[in-house]
Amino acid sequence: MAGNRATPKARALGAALRELREEAGFGLREFARRLGKDPGTVSRIENGKRGADVAEIARMLTTLGVGGARYDELVEMARGGTAGPLWLAVTLPEQRQHLAAVLEFERSATVITDMAPLLIPGLLQTGDYARAIMSAGGVPVSEIETRVAIRIGRRDVILRRHPVHFVALIGEAALRQMIGGRNVILDQCRYLVELAEMSNVDIRVIPFDAGWHPGLETPFVLIDSDEAQPVVQVETRISGLFLSDDDYVSRYRQAADKVFQVALSPSDSVSLIAAEVDRMEREGDCYRSVEEVQS
Numbered sequence: 001m002a003g004n005r006a007t008p009k010a011r012a013l014g015a016a017l018r019e020l021r022e023e024a025g026f027g028l029r030e031f032a033r034r035l036g037k038d039p040g041t042v043s044r045i046e047n048g049k050r051g052a053d054v055a056e057i058a059r060m061l062t063t064l065g066v067g068g069a070r071y072d073e074l075v076e077m078a079r080g081g082t083a084g085p086l087w088l089a090v091t092l093p094e095q096r097q098h099l100a101a102v103l104e105f106e107r108s109a110t111v112i113t114d115m116a117p118l119l120i121p122g123l124l125q126t127g128d129y130a131r132a133i134m135s136a137g138g139v140p141v142s143e144i145e146t147r148v149a150i151r152i153g154r155r156d157v158i159l160r161r162h163p164v165h166f167v168a169l170i171g172e173a174a175l176r177q178m179i180g181g182r183n184v185i186l187d188q189c190r191y192l193v194e195l196a197e198m199s200n201v202d203i204r205v206i207p208f209d210a211g212w213h214p215g216l217e218t219p220f221v222l223i224d225s226d227e228a229q230p231v232v233q234v235e236t237r238i239s240g241l242f243l244s245d246d247d248y249v250s251r252y253r254q255a256a257d258k259v260f261q262v263a264l265s266p267s268d269s270v271s272l273i274a275a276e277v278d279r280m281e282r283e284g285d286c287y288r289s290v291e292e293v294q295s
Contacts, residue, residue, distance in 0.1 A: 006048030006228040008242035009087040012101035013077055014048040017060055021046075024064045034063050048104075048228070054078045073097075085245030090238065098240040099150075105223045105231060106157045109164045113222040113256050115215045117171035117206065119179070120188055123155055124168055124195055124203075129188045132180025158201060167202045169215060169259050170269075175205070175276050186280045189273050196270045204263035205272050213262050214255035222252055 006014070021031050028046075032039040044050035045060075052060075057078040061071050073093040089098035106112065106123075114121040120129060130151045134144045157164045170192075179185055196203045206215060221233040232243040232252045243249060264272060 007084065007087070007244050008101040008105065008231055009077070009084070009097075010051060011048035011104050011228060012097040013052075013057070013074065014046040015100050015104050016074055016097065017057075018046040020061070020064050020066055020070075026064070031063070035060065052078065069093075085243065085248065087242040087244075089240040089242075095240055098242070101242065102233060102240075103154065105225060105228065105233075106154060106164070108225045108227040109157065109223050110226055111165045111167065111224040112157075113167040113169070113224075115169045115220050115222075115256060115259060116174060117215045117219060118177065119174050119219070120170065120192070121168045121221075122151055123158055123166060124192060124201075125151060126184075126188050126191050127152055128184045129179055132184055136179075158195075158198070163198075163200045165200050165202070167204070169204050169206060169256065169263055171206050171215065172208050172272070175273060182280060182284060186277065186284070189277045189280070192273050193270060193277065196266065196273070202266055203269050203273075204260065204266065205269040206259060206263045207272070210262040213259050215259045217255075220252055220255075222249070222256055 021028075026034075028043060029039050032042040035042065041050065045052045045056075054075060058071075058075055061067075061074060066074075077094075077097060087098070087101075089095045112123070114123070119133070122130070125133075127148050130148050131144060134147055135141075139147060158166045175185075175189060177185070179188075192203060195201045206213065218234060222230065223233065224230045229244055229246075230249045230253075232249055234241040234243070243252070263269070
């Protein structure tokens with residue numbers, strides 16, 4: 001690991017260890033004493049800034065009284081190494097750790113750039129919009145409300161006292177896709193207009209007439225942080241991918257820069273979204289008028 005920069009996988013593993021330590025009721029110093037380690041060393045492992053081999057992770061878990069599937073999951077995670085520039089999460093346990101890494105990186109981010117050509121970025125979604133995506137996407141009914149709550153909770157990074165600077169590059173198609181029906185997308189667009197008034201939220205719409213741009217290749221999120229190296233997150237239907245190699249990140253940053261060149265300005269973007277809101281409201285009034293006449 002270069003310098004003190006934490007890779008996504010090391011950060012996820014460290015976050016899991018810290019959570020387990022806190023659940024077990026151990027303070028950092030007491031836990032370090034039981035391990036025979038310096039507290040600073042344990043802290044760096046938990047922050048993902050120091051690697052740990054399989055034997056170290058196994059000992060930490062055993063000291064915490066962790067066993068069973070959770071023990072196997074984290075030991076296997078350590079066995080694969082944590083310093084690599086690419087982390088592909090395919091299995092359900094890997095995807096849980098991938099989400100943990102996402103939350104850690106969002107928490108400490110200074111700038112998040114979200115390239116979203118077809119859907120509203122997750123951090124800007126209303127609860128109903130997120131729920132509609134999950135319901136249509138086949139998420140088990142028993143899990144939907146928990147997942148929606150997690151997604152809404154993640155919004156804290158742009159609403160907190162010292163918020164992250166969030167840049168949303170949103171395709172015009174995302175504003176017109178009837179996710180959840182007219183009322184859901186209407187409320188979602190209204191919420192975008194509201195969020196755009198915040199000084200730390202920069203919403204740029206990519207109009208239909210922009211032609212080809214790199215954002216059409218795949219959605220991605222670029223996360224910059226003072227605590228860790230820049231990373232790129234890419235999600236597919238069956239996997240999550242983190243890229244932390246400088247060259248990989250640079251290519252996605254260049255892609256984002258090209259999208260900026262064809263995206264509308266913040267003020268023009270808000271005007272376009274507001275026009276969509278007005279259009280949907282007028283169409284809704286027309287539908288209601290027709291229904292009243294027919295009744």
